Amino acid sequence: MADTILRGISATGGIRIFVAETTETVRRAQQIHKTYPIATAALGRLLTAGAMMGDMMKGENDRLTLRVAGDGPLGKLIVTSDSSGHVKGYVTNPLVELPSKAPGKLNVGAAVGQGTLSVVCDLGMKEPYSAQTDLVSGEIAEDITSYFATSEQVPSACALGVLVDTDGSVLNAGGFILQLMPEATDEDAILLEENIKKLPPITTLLSEGKSPEDILLTVTEGFDMFMYQNETKPEYLCDCTRERVCSALLGMGKEELRALIDEQGKAEVTCQFCDRIYNFSKEDLEELYARLTKK
Ligand SMILES: [Zn+2]
Incomplete structure (x- = not known):
């Protein structure tokens, strides 16, 4: 199945959400860089975030660069994306191995380490917009959430997941970014928090065969949602010449x-x-x- 990004907005305009399935995109990244599972997960999560954040941009020539610079063994992670779903990225050390946190739980945070997340948006203006925040955990999703809160003052929730098989191949990947808009009420925020608290990991939902639409409806349960599919599909694409x-x-x-x-x-x-x-x-x-x- 081709990768997709689904967007949703609540009837009151209080919340908006981007849900992405990026299995093929992350699979391609794994094949190109021959990453070991921890690097696959770290890079795959950042690619997924990059695809969704690229989808937030409007212009055809807009470019986004996410750079995670931690002091862990993975080194730097770089992802760039555009508003058409094209993403690409790399990690300095793709062959890192670390003991798991728990069975099946890759220790991405330890592999990334402490450091910074920088976001550069090139919207075709003279000066690209850029912002930098400290990494919260190196698990990527929390770091993206923190970026939105501190740099863009948008309360957000972000979940990202990559499920790696025992042979190192990618079983599934995806995520969502949920944002509270100025129209959101305190009740909206409380309801969402409860929804997210009981939400299983993204990779579990994808493994159960849940579609981005199912995931969107689960996260926003209790809200009247409008959904629309982006015309462009996330895809790992390099424009090198x-x-x-x-x-x-x-x-x-x-x-x-x-x-x-x-x-x-x-x-x-x-x-x-x-x-x-x-x-x-x-x-x-x-x-x-x-x-x-x-x-
Ligand atoms: Zn290339």
């Missing part, structure tokens, strides 16, 4: 590039976000070097 890799090589500067030509005589550049490999022969590199020296 040879030209962009050339720019990166040029960005190394004259001396570094000369050293690369003299020492390696060629270059094989793997995209950080996908499994595409760009090969540069000595002639290609000399041509790039000539471009640098001409300036």
